[in-house]
Amino acid sequence: xxxxxxxxxxxxxxxxxxxxxxxxxxxxxxxxxxxxxxxxxxxxxxxxxxxxxxxxxxxxxxxxxxxxxxxxxxxxxxxxxxxxxxxxxxxxxxxxxxxxxxxxxxxxxxxxxxxxxxxxxxxxxxxxxxxxxxxxxxxxxxxxxxxxxxxxxxxxxxxxxxxxxxxxxxxxxxxxxxxxxxxxxxxxxxxxxxxxxxxxxxxxxxxxxxxxxxxxxxxxxxxxxxxxxxxxxxxxxxxxxxxxxxxxxxxxxxxxxxxxxxxxxxxxxxxxxxxxxxxxxxxxxxxxxxxxxxxxxxxxxxxxxxxxxxxxxxxxxxxxxxxxxxxxxxxxxxxxxxxxxxxxxxxxxxxxxxxxxxxxxxxxxxxxxxxxxxxxxxxxxxxxxxxxxxxxxxxxxxxxxxxxxxxxxxxxxxxxxxxxxxxxxxxxxxxxxxxxxxxxxxxxxxxxxxxxxxxxxxxxxx
Ligand SMILES: *Cc1c(COP(=O)(O)O)cnc(C)c1O
Numbered sequence: 001x002x003x004x005x006x007x008x009x010x011x012x013x014x015x016x017x018x019x020x021x022x023x024x025x026x027x028x029x030x031x032x033x034x035x036x037x038x039x040x041x042x043x044x045x046x047x048x049x050x051x052x053x054x055x056x057x058x059x060x061x062x063x064x065x066x067x068x069x070x071x072x073x074x075x076x077x078x079x080x081x082x083x084x085x086x087x088x089x090x091x092x093x094x095x096x097x098x099x100x101x102x103x104x105x106x107x108x109x110x111x112x113x114x115x116x117x118x119x120x121x122x123x124x125x126x127x128x129x130x131x132x133x134x135x136x137x138x139x140x141x142x143x144x145x146x147x148x149x150x151x152x153x154x155x156x157x158x159x160x161x162x163x164x165x166x167x168x169x170x171x172x173x174x175x176x177x178x179x180x181x182x183x184x185x186x187x188x189x190x191x192x193x194x195x196x197x198x199x200x201x202x203x204x205x206x207x208x209x210x211x212x213x214x215x216x217x218x219x220x221x222x223x224x225x226x227x228x229x230x231x232x233x234x235x236x237x238x239x240x241x242x243x244x245x246x247x248x249x250x251x252x253x254x255x256x257x258x259x260x261x262x263x264x265x266x267x268x269x270x271x272x273x274x275x276x277x278x279x280x281x282x283x284x285x286x287x288x289x290x291x292x293x294x295x296x297x298x299x300x301x302x303x304x305x306x307x308x309x310x311x312x313x314x315x316x317x318x319x320x321x322x323x324x325x326x327x328x329x330x331x332x333x334x335x336x337x338x339x340x341x342x343x344x345x346x347x348x349x350x351x352x353x354x355x356x357x358x359x360x361x362x363x364x365x366x367x368x369x370x371x372x373x374x375x376x377x378x379x380x381x382x383x384x385x386x387x388x389x390x391x392x393x394x395x396x397x398x399x400x401x402x403x404x405x406x407x408x409x410x411x412x413x414x415x416x417x418x419x420x421x422x423x424x425x426x427x428x429x430x431x432x433x434x435x436x437x438x439x440x441x442x443x444x445x446x447x448x449x450x451x452x453x454x455x456x457x458x459x460x461x462x
Contacts, residue, residue: 008055015055022063023091030075030442034419040069071422076442077451080424082237082265082294082395085440089355090298093348102344105334108326116333116346122353123290123304126361127270130283135306136313136336137292137345141264142184143338144289144305148231148260149188150316151287151307152176155258156227158312165316169193175223178231179204179211179243182262185231199231207389207429209233209241213248220255228257234279235266238426238435240393242266246281253284261285264303265439268295269393271358271365295365295394295439298348310336368394368438371448375436378452384459388428396436397428400460405432407460414458421451 008015043065052058073083086094107113120135138144150165156174157164164172174194178185179202190196203215211232220228230252232243245261252259261282267290269275270282282288286309292302307313310331318335326332334340356364376391379398388397400411409425412434416422426435436451 004052004054011056015059018056019059022059026067027074030072033072033075035072035075035078035422036416036419037069037071040065073422074440074442076440076444076447077421078440079436079438079451080422082291082437082439084291084294084297085442086299087297087352087356087441090348090352093351094299097344097347100344104342104344104346105340106324106326106332107328107330112344112346113328113330113333115344115350117330119346119349119353120304120306123349124306126353126358127267127290129288129306132308133288133306134308134310134313135304136333137349138303138305138337139301139339139345140293140303141182141262141289141291142187142303144264144291144303145182145185145188145260145262146191147305147313147317147337148262148287148289148307149185149192149194151309151312152229152258152260153192153194154312154316155286155309156229159226159256163315165318172227173225174198174227174229175200175225176229176231177202177216177219177257178233179216180209180233180236180239180241181231182233182237182264185262204241209236209239211243211248213244213251216248217251220251220257223255226256228252228255230257230259232259232261232285233266234261234263234282235269235393238395238397238428238433239389240266240391240395242269242278244281245279245285249281249284252286258287259285260287260289262289264289264291265294266393268361268365271362272369275369275393292345292349295368296349296352296361297364297439297441298345298352301343302345302349305337364441365394368440368443371443371445372396372436372438374445374448375438375451378448379455382455382459384461385455388431388433394438396438397426397433398436399428399431399433403460408432408434411458411460415454418454418457420454 074085102110102112104112104116153164157172160172162172176199178199181199186196189198203212205212232248234242249259269278287307290304292298292304293300313336372391372394376396379385379387384401385398386401388399399408423434423436426433
C-alpha cells in the first residue's frame, strides 16, 4: 500500500507550486488586506483526523480555516510593537530551511555550522563591530537576553571563584543595575535563578529613558558586591533612548562590572551615519543582544547574541555526552545556546545579506527613520494629537490632546478597527501613549499618508 507520506512526496512539486502561487497572491494583497485580523469563526470544533487526508486537503483547510484570520503583520502598515517584515530572499531561504531540514547542533556532517559562523561575521561587518565578538543566532532577543544574563552570572561567579553553571548560585553575590530594562530582561533574570527583582533601577535623565550615569556611579561606589552587572540599553522600546555606553563602559572597567547591552533594534541605528554617535562605546560591551526578526527583516524566529567571552557562554551552555562529541575544530552551537537541536536560521540571515548587502540595509533603516519622522511632523502640526517625546529613530510616541488614558484607549481601538493600520499602546513618563514603530522594508511614504488619514478620521475635536 502507498502511504499518504509517499503520495504527497510523489506529488511534491505540484503541491509546492500551489503553495508558491498562494504565497505570491498573499504577498501582493498585503497592502489591501485588513491589518488587524477579523475574529475567527473558531477552530475549536475541528477534530484530530483519524485518517489523514493528505497535504493538498490540509492546505485547502488552511486557506479556508486559518488564512482569512491571519493578521497583516507582514504588511506595510503594521506599526505595532517593533515588527519587522520578511525580505523576499529571507522568505525563500526560510522555505529552503524546511526543505533541507538541517540540525545546526554539532558540525561534522553539514556546512550549516559554517554558514552560521559566516552569517555572524557578516553581521559584525554590517554593524561595524570588532571581530573580537563571537556569538550565536537565537530564537529572538529574549533568548539573547537570557544568554547575556547567563554569561554575566558566570562572570560574577568566576570573580568569586565559583563555577555557577556547575555548582549553582549558592554563595555568589550578584547585583544588577539598569535604568529602563526591557520586560524580557526581567524575565531572563527570573529564568536564571536571580529573580526578576534582582535589577536595581538606576534613575533616568529628566524626561528620558536614558540612564543617569552619575547616579549609576554613586550606586556602584556604594556597593561592596563583587559580582556587578550593568544592563544598558541601545534603543528603549518606547523613547528609543540610548544609554551613554562610552561612559558606562568606563565605569564597568573601574568597578569590574559586566556590561550587557540590549540593542534589539537599536543596533540598526549604526547603519545611518547621522546616528553613529548613539551607540558609541558599544564595542566595549561584554555582550550584546540584537534581533533578526525585527529590523533585519528575516522571518520569525531569529535573534542575535554577541559576546567577547565565548568561554563563559560555553561554560553556561555546554552539553557533554559521548554521542555528541564529533571531534570537529568548528564550534558546536548547541554548546553556545539554549537548544540542542537547532533550526538552520542562519540561512535566511545569510541569504538576505547576500541579496541586499550593506547598502540595502542602510537604505531600509534610513527609509523607516524618514517615515517615522514624517509621521512625527504630522502629529506635531495636528490639532488633535501631540508627541509624548520627540521622534529620534523609528518609533513615534504620541497621544490625543486633552484626553485621559481611558479615552486614549478608545481612540486606539478606533484606529485599529479601521483595518488600515495597527498600532499598540505604550506609556511615557507614567502617562498613556500610542506607539507607531517603523521597521518593515515594505512601508512607504504613501503608507505614512494613509496612517495620517486614519488618525485624522478618528481625531476627537476639542
Ligand atoms: C523586542 C525587544 C526585546 C524582545 O525581543 P523578542 O525578539 O521579542 O524576544 C528585547 N529588548 C528590546 C529592546 C526589544 O525591543
